[in-house]
Amino acid sequence: MKKLIGTAIIALLAGAGISAAADAKAGQAAYDKSCKSCHGADGTANAAMAKMFKVEMKGLGSAEVQTLSTAELKKIITEGKGKMKASTGVTGPAVDDVIAHVRSLKK
Ligand code: HEC
Numbered sequence: 135m136k137k138l139i140g141t142a143i144i145a146l147l148a149g150a151g152i153s154a155a156a157d158a159k160a161g162q163a164a165y166d167k168s169c170k171s172c173h174g175a176d177g178t179a180n181a182a183m184a185k186m187f188k189v190e191m192k193g194l195g196s197a198e199v200q201t202l203s204t205a206e207l208k209k210i211i212t213e214g215k216g217k218m219k220a221s222t223g224v225t226g227p228a229v230d231d232v233i234a235h236v237r238s239l240k241k
Contacts, residue, residue, distance in 0.1 A: 158238050161231030168223035169232065177239035187217040195239040207233045 166175070172183045177194030184191045192198050202210075211229050214220040224232050 156230040156234040158231065158234035160228070161233070161235030162238075164224050164228045164232050165235045168221050172218075177236070189217045193241070194236050195241040197241075200237070200240050204230075204233055207236060 165173075172180050173191070173194055174180050177196075177199075179191030179193060199207075208229055209215075210218065211221050211224055211232060
């Protein structure tokens with residue numbers, strides 16, 4: 135019985151650890167630092183940037199971006215996509231935090 139309770143507590147702690155792993159608040163700070171200049175505070179692309187890159191930048195809150203899987207978003211952030219270079223300022227767990235923030239931009 136004691137062993138069972140111990141296992142349950144470990145499982146609970148592990149569960150809490152998973153939910154704390156992606157921190158939208160920390161993600162916002164990282165986003166403001168590494169993404170906002172191009173993607174805007176609320177995910178609406180900076181028009182001057184889009185013009186400079188000569189590319190259509192989808193709003194990060196748009197359905198097109200929000201339907202991307204977490205793996206796809208991760209790939210864009212860590213490897214870049216088209217005209218966007220990989221983000222060197224956001225690595226490791228911060229990538230999940232930023233994705234959590236991007237999810238919060240959903241319109
Ligand atoms: C220097 C400007 C710049 C920065 C900084 C930047 N991006 Fe981008 N991002 C772009 C451009 C330009 C595109 C469009 C790429 C293309 O389609 O060629 C893009 C595309 C995207 C897309 C795919 C949506 C689309 O328009 O196709 C996502 C998601 C995205 N960026 C997320 C991020 C996140 C998250 C960060 C911060 C970690 C970030 N970007 C930092 C310029 C930037």
